[in-house]
Amino acid sequence: MLKTWRFHGGLRLPAHKNLSAHRPIVNAALPKQLIYPLQQRSGVQLKPTVTPGESVLRGQIIADSDHFLATPLHAASSGTVKTIEDRIIPHPSGLSDSCIIIDTDGRDEALASEPVADYRLEPASALRTKIRQAGIVGLGGAAFPTSIKLNPGPQRHIDTLILNGAECEPYITCDNVLMQAEPDTIVQGALILMHALQVGNGIIAVEDHMTEAYEALSAAIEQSRDRRLTVVKIPALYPTGGEKQLIRVVTGKETPSGGIPADVGVICQNVGTAASVYNAICRGLPLTERVVTVTGQGVKQQQNLRARIGTPISDLINQCGGYQDSVERLIMGGPMMGFALPEDDIPIVKATNCILAAAESEVATSKETRPCIRCGDCAKACPVDLLPQQLYWHSRAGNLEKCKEFSLFDCIECGCCEVVCPSQIPLVQYYRAAKSKTVAKAKEAEKAAIAKRRHDFLLERKAREQAERAERSRRKKESLAKLKAAETATEGAE
Ligand code: SF4
Ligand code: SF4
Numbered sequence: 001m002l003k004t005w006r007f008h009g010g011l012r013l014p015a016h017k018n019l020s021a022h023r024p025i026v027n028a029a030l031p032k033q034l035i036y037p038l039q040q041r042s043g044v045q046l047k048p049t050v051t052p053g054e055s056v057l058r059g060q061i062i063a064d065s066d067h068f069l070a071t072p073l074h075a076a077s078s079g080t081v082k083t084i085e086d087r088i089i090p091h092p093s094g095l096s097d098s099c100i101i102i103d104t105d106g107r108d109e110a111l112a113s114e115p116v117a118d119y120r121l122e123p124a125s126a127l128r129t130k131i132r133q134a135g136i137v138g139l140g141g142a143a144f145p146t147s148i149k150l151n152p153g154p155q156r157h158i159d160t161l162i163l164n165g166a167e168c169e170p171y172i173t174c175d176n177v178l179m180q181a182e183p184d185t186i187v188q189g190a191l192i193l194m195h196a197l198q199v200g201n202g203i204i205a206v207e208d209h210m211t212e213a214y215e216a217l218s219a220a221i222e223q224s225r226d227r228r229l230t231v232v233k234i235p236a237l238y239p240t241g242g243e244k245q246l247i248r249v250v251t252g253k254e255t256p257s258g259g260i261p262a263d264v265g266v267i268c269q270n271v272g273t274a275a276s277v278y279n280a281i282c283r284g285l286p287l288t289e290r291v292v293t294v295t296g297q298g299v300k301q302q303q304n305l306r307a308r309i310g311t312p313i314s315d316l317i318n319q320c321g322g323y324q325d326s327v328e329r330l331i332m333g334g335p336m337m338g339f340a341l342p343e344d345d346i347p348i349v350k351a352t353n354c355i356l357a358a359a360e361s362e363v364a365t366s367k368e369t370r371p372c373i374r375c376g377d378c379a380k381a382c383p384v385d386l387l388p389q390q391l392y393w394h395s396r397a398g399n400l401e402k403c404k405e406f407s408l409f410d411c412i413e414c415g416c417c418e419v420v421c422p423s424q425i426p427l428v429q430y431y432r433a434a435k436s437k438t439v440a441k442a443k444e445a446e447k448a449a450i451a452k453r454r455h456d457f458l459l460e461r462k463a464r465e466q467a468e469r470a471e472r473s474r475r476k477k478e479s480l481a482k483l484k485a486a487e488t489a490t491e492g493a494e
Pocket of ligand 2: 381382383384385386387388391410411412413414415416417418427428431
């Protein structure tokens with residue numbers, strides 16, 4: 001039994017997992033239309049590699065970019081590119097952006113797959129390239145490109161891979177059911193990731209109530225006969241699934257402020273990501289589908305659906321029997337870190353782990369905010385050990401320098417401080433706004449610095465050209481004077 005540690009703060013929240021945790025994964029029907037936003041979670045805008053009218057096959061790349069944070073997007077079924085137009089995208093802003101729209105043809109024809117014969121014979125760089133080409137990103141919600149995480153640089157020594165099966169947000173059960181249904185795929189995916197990282201220690205972390213998942217993974221590890229991999233149960237405390245919190249719980253290591261897990265020798269990957277890595281390497285399949293929990297009292301039959309990426313949410317809701325009358329809010333993600341959607345004609349993307357159709361009783365409706373009474377409860381609950389009250393004062397006052405001093409960018413926006421705040425202050429809103437302003441200010445400063453460099457360069461060039469002109473004119477005058485002197489000397493001699 002592996003020893004576990006505790007992190008500061010955290011909350012025991014009502015889990016609401018029973019709504020969907022014991023439902024098997026059901027394959028969602030192929031939608032008539034697939035919608036692909038070109039903006040990725042990282043903010044990178046992909047460029048379409050297809051044009052309207054073009055036929056596509058399942059697994060074909062339809063958009064990509066050479067930006068280092070980009071991963072290609074693949075068609076999730078065969079059909080025809082109908083158009084490329086602005087649609088509302090799944091983003092907290094609720095704004096529209098460019099999307100590729102594919103009309104599916106129902107044949108679901110796929111490109112030929114190219115599996116790797118034996119991944120153990122492949123160098124790490126080749127595996128990373130294949131993982132990027134398969135469009136794999138973190139499926140826990142952050143959607144960070146997996147190939148980049150697998151390349152932490154020569155200055156960092158990685159010794160441990162942690163697979164994150166701690167699905168700590170209420171309602172979400174897609175990872176739990178996947179671990180029960182496909183433990184071998186996850187274990188084999190973990191072994192590929194360990195090979196790509198050249199590490200000898202792999203830990204799969206599940207919450208202590210996930211008994212079936214724990215047993216299924218233990219049996220799969222036993223069958224693999226690979227003693228480098230273990231599965232550990234950790235306490236169900238929100239937000240244990242946060243990378244830095246998980247590392248603390250599983251290894252006792254503290255990731256430094258402003259640092260990343262690789263700084264303490266650890267790489268974390270979600271269990272669903274590991275399964276996708278196995279599918280990409282050993283079956284030659286790019287990432288075109290994922291398991292999504294559709295839940296909440298606002299939907300008739302809560303389920304875990306294996307859905308094609310790009311499927312409109314309305315299709316998934318229909319397959320769950322439609323809405324109950326009482327639906328109050330539609331959320332992508334969980335109730336703590338997810339965001340409200342303005343409508344359901346929006347597609348699921350690689351980061352979509354849950355669609356929560358919440359009834360009135362399940363969401364905090366706008367409450368009356370009262371002044372901060374300096375009780376300190378927010379600081380006790382913060383899993384990052386920040387001072388949320390100070391962050392609140394400084395972000396409210398627009399003092400971004402002070403926010404940085406109080407480590408604003410270490411805030412994981414988990415919402416623990418907000419849940420316990422007796423004054424019901426929407427603290428996370430203040431932090432998000434302060435982060436956006438800081439990022440915007442940094443971009444402005446960068447633009448100004450580039451403009452100044454250009455201006456200085458222009459002045460320098462003008463001064464250089466002026467000096468060169470002056471030198472040329474001086475030399476010319478000098479040679480003229482010499483010529484004249486020579487002529488005068490010749491005339492004198494005659
Ligand atoms: S919990 Fe709320 S009221 Fe208490 S110190 Fe924090 S911000 Fe102020
Ligand atoms: S939202 Fe940020 S400040 Fe609040 S508890 Fe979470 S990490 Fe701490």
